[in-house]
Amino acid sequence: MAEKGNKYSVYQGLDTDPSINWGTVASTISDQLTLLKEAKIQERDAIDKATQDQMDQLNKLPDVNDRSLSKIVLEASDRSKEYLRREMDLVKRGLRKPKDYSLFMQSQKNGYSDFGNVVKNWDKWNTAKQEAITNGTQSDLDMFTAEDIESFGNLKNKTVMTNPANGQIQVVSMGLDKDLNYTVMPNAGKNPEAFANPGSINARMRFDEKRKDTTALVTAETAEIARIVEAGRAANGVVTTMEDYRQSPSFDTWKRETTAKLTSNVYDTTQVLTQSGYVLGRTEAEARKKWESQYGTGEDAKPFDASKFIKVNMSGEKPVPQLSESQVNAAKDIVGNKIESQLDSIQSKTQGYDQNSSNARNAKEEEDNKFGRVKAMNDILSADNSQDAINRIDTDPTYENVESMQMVDADGNNVGEKDWLKAKEIKIDYYDPKKGEMTQGTVRLFDDNGNKKSSDKIVMDMVEKLGIPTEQLESYKRAFKKKKGTFNSFKGIANYKRAGAELVETGTVQVDLGNKKVNVSQGVSNVLKENFKDENIDEFEAILTDNTQTLEEKELAEDKLDSYRWSLVTSMVNKAVKPKLRGKGFKLVVGENGALSIRVGTEDIDLGLTKGSLQNDGSLLMTTIEEKINSSKNKTPGKYDNDE
Helix, strand or coil: CCCCCCCCCCCCCCCCCCCCCHHHHHHHHHHHHHHHHHHHHHHHHHHHHHHHHHHHHHCCCCCCCCHHHHHHHHHHHHHHHHHHHHHHHHHHCCCCCHHHHHHHHHHHHHHHHHHHHHHHHHHHHHHHHHHHHHCCCECHHHHHHHHHHHHHHCHHHEEEEECCCCCCEEEEECEECCCCCEEECCCCCCCHHHEECHHHHHHHHCCCCECCCHHHHHHHHCHHHHHHHHHCECCCCCECCCCCHHHCCCHHHHHHHHHHHHCCCHHHHHHHHHCCCCEEECCHHHHHHHHHHHHCCCCCCCCCCHHHEEEEECCCCCCEEECCHHHHHHHHHHHHHHHHHHHHHHHHHHHCCCCCCHHHHHHHHHHHHHHHHHHHHHHHCCCCCHHHHHHHHHCCHHHCCEEEEEEECCCCCEECHHHHHHCCEEEEEEEECCCCEEEEEEEECECCCCCECCHHHHHHHHHHCCCCCHHHHHHHHHHHHHCCCCCCCCCCCCCEECCCCCCCCHHHCEEEECCEEEEHHHHHHHHHCCCCCCHHHHHHHHHHCCCCCCHHHHHHHHHHHHHHHHHHHHHHHHHHHHHHHCCCCEEEEECCCCEEEEEECCEEEEEEEEHHHHCCCHHHHHHHHHHHHHHCCCCCCCCCHHHC
């Protein structure tokens, strides 16, 4: 088969070479070039027309009533026209491909379409969103996103810019120059929050995440266990039998699955964390700013905790929290602790109770006391301001037995708070009420295998040094968790040593008397002068004024009334003096013969007063207590310096 020759070939062989028709060749080439030129002219005309159409559309941007927004729209339109002219010129000069120019122009069209929708829908969206936020229905992430979009409503610093590389539209929050005008272009790397794509704004306006209350969700998960408890309740409120579900072989699996269910995705996990003090931000700097707006920036302010910063990616159509592994684990711990707390609450119902009885009130006071003692030591561990927590030991009667606390390394050397990783033990000097003497206790931070003890174990070891019997520690722990207490991670303590001071102004200390707060001096006087009433006093006095009562019954009532009044006095005095003594044991003692004395540490001190000689003078009592303590060998509250 003969090979078909090219119509522009000038060589076909020597023997069969026909003559060349140069006219045909020239005509063919001319026709081809003409067609090519016409195609390019048509393409250029099409581009010109498309450019003009786009400019016409820019002149037809929706009218707006807001003058600031109108100015932004006008300036943006002018800038876009200039970019289009520049890009068209590059096409005509052959420096820009028509295809690339078409993509540039399409980005412009899409951008302004999205921008128009933002302008049109923003007011309606903002009104509805703010109402939802006010009603408390939105998640923290939803409010974070809304706050970001809401900034669009502040137009004084806004401008609409075109990305010269691709034609995309950006709404930019400009920075202040030295003349306080918004002319400074922000750094996209350092301040990504200053740039917003109109398309992304529209998408985020559709983002609507409702708040999921973690505690309520846990309650719902434990509802079946609560139902079983209620089903077993007798008429008197006492459940005869109820096994603690935590002792069940299936408990660990159930708890693990329940925790996984409530932290099944990044959004639910974020809700758990933000409800526990974590903050959102695109950058750490933004999160820090939010933290400081909430907690302040002064010396007493809560310092920023970078571990509680949740980075949010706002580059897409919806916000995406970027949680670290430690944050995911922290969320699971939070849910797990809430489950335990719920079960403690449910289990406590098995004991039965009467809210109106004195026994119930006493039980509540006991639970509060247990909670307070655990919280006291827990606050010291990794507290937001450890030194503040330590300083409370000086005045809080919860710590009355504590003399000093310090971290030591493996060689027994003191370790500062900042070097807590070197600590192996915590040494605590404390007054042991069982022994009646000062004692040094050791809280080990590692077990026999060299493994770091859990925070709850460290805390409970410290609680024991407050004079709590070992066998009661578990009940204290349950009381703490029952009130939704969460054990802090151990990150060191500030070393503490109690300073000595004279006892002064105890009479001015405020104490509770009935539903009022009074100076203890006045409170003592009011009680002893019977210038104070409560239901118990009323009960005794009703007997004393009842003519149907026998003399013996009235004498008994009189003795009980006197005993009750002095129990109130003792309680008020102890509450006033104990914090002032800062750790040393104290008790006002009323002898059988009416003699008044005090016990300070291991020393009994006679006040030289009796109930009768006091003459109902609360000020005299408090002044005498101060004088006797300050002149005794235990003048220095705390460690017994004179005994060393």
